[in-house]
Amino acid sequence: MREAITPERQIAAGHVPAAEARAFIIRHTTVAAPPACPEISLRLAPDLIALWEAMETTFGGVRPTPFWAHAWVGGQALARYLLDTPAVVAGRRILDFGAGGGVVAIAAGKAGAATVTACDIDPMARAAVPLNAELNRVPVEVVADELLGRELESDLVVLAGDVWYERHLAERATLWLRRLAAGGHTVLVGDKRRAFFPKSGLEPLAMFELATSTDVEPDTSSPAGVWRVQP
Ligand SMILES: C[S@@+](CC[C@H](N)C(=O)[O-])C[C@H]1O[C@@H](n2cnc3c(N)ncnc32)[C@H](O)[C@@H]1O
Numbered sequence: 001m002r003e004a005i006t007p008e009r010q011i012a013a014g015h016v017p018a019a020e021a022r023a024f025i026i027r028h029t030t031v032a033a034p035p036a037c038p039e040i041s042l043r044l045a046p047d048l049i050a051l052w053e054a055m056e057t058t059f060g061g062v063r064p065t066p067f068w069a070h071a072w073v074g075g076q077a078l079a080r081y082l083l084d085t086p087a088v089v090a091g092r093r094i095l096d097f098g099a100g101g102g103v104v105a106i107a108a109g110k111a112g113a114a115t116v117t118a119c120d121i122d123p124m125a126r127a128a129v130p131l132n133a134e135l136n137r138v139p140v141e142v143v144a145d146e147l148l149g150r151e152l153e154s155d156l157v158v159l160a161g162d163v164w165y166e167r168h169l170a171e172r173a174t175l176w177l178r179r180l181a182a183g184g185h186t187v188l189v190g191d192k193r194r195a196f197f198p199k200s201g202l203e204p205l206a207m208f209e210l211a212t213s214t215d216v217e218p219d220t221s222s223p224a225g226v227w228r229v230q231p
Contacts, residue, residue: 014061021127025069028054031135034071034103035211036080039110041135042101043128045069048216055124068125071103073210073217075161077224078190079107081206086111088157088188095119095156097147097173098163102129102140104190108159109138117141149176154184161190170196182231192217192224202227 016024028051029043045051048070055063071079082089082104090112096105099118102125109116118129118140126142133140149172152158158180164170178201181187188205191197206226214220 014059016059016123018123018127020059021124022131024055024058025124025128025131029069034076034079036076036208037071037083037103037107039083040071040079040103040106042071042103042106042132043069043135044071044101064122064124066124068101068120068122068128070216071101072162073212073222073224074164074189074191074194075100075103076190076210077192077206077208078159078161078188078226079103080208080210081188081190081226082107082111082159084206088186089113092157092186093117093155095147095152095158096140097158097160097177099129099142100125100161102132104159104161105129105140106132106136106138108157109133109140110136113157115139115141117143119143119145119147121146148172151183152180152185156180157186157188159188159190162192162194163189164191164194164197167196170194174198177229178231181229187229188226189229190224190226192222201230203230 031041032044089108091114094108094113094116096118099105099120105116105118129142163173177187210224212222
């Protein structure tokens, strides 16, 4: 795997109009189910590096890591938990932070959430989520605003799958998610305990052993869990 490109580099990458992003995603992905969530269909890249190179050929410049073209193991764990435990989100208003291709947002919608909003700093992810939501026939609103660090309207269920892969993002996300939990939001996270995942202040909810691909992870399976963030 090439070195992941940080959110700052993502912002610096040249703009891709939404219609072009959508056409690119349809052309360069195949519809498949993530191993832990066979009930969800997503537009995924069988070869993430080949897709990344195609992005750079098509749009020019150094393009952000196409996180949106893979269902990451932490997101799959959180999605699986929501599908198995729908009462956690049924009738609630959901924010999926760092949505990528939207596996968590779509699981929340399928589990009966009242509304689902997905946010991601990457415009390609914001083009992929509506395509994936359409595939699964669940309504998901996408917001372009940078929400990390912001106060949010009250009583949300805030979900974050696999956003602890990079130190700067991980530190900011951890502080912010704790503050949201202290403010009364329900905050649930999924991760394989990557290096920057918090070591305390979390209530364990579920643990899974999930199939992974050696294209993007070191092994063919990985433990991944779901936790509630404590204030
Ligand atoms: C490893 S992916 C996980 C995607 C998805 N949750 C999953 O589990 O498949 C992390 C995502 O976080 C997004 N991200 C990084 N920094 C962000 C920020 N400041 N605000 C919103 N999204 C961000 C990235 O663009 C990327 O799509």
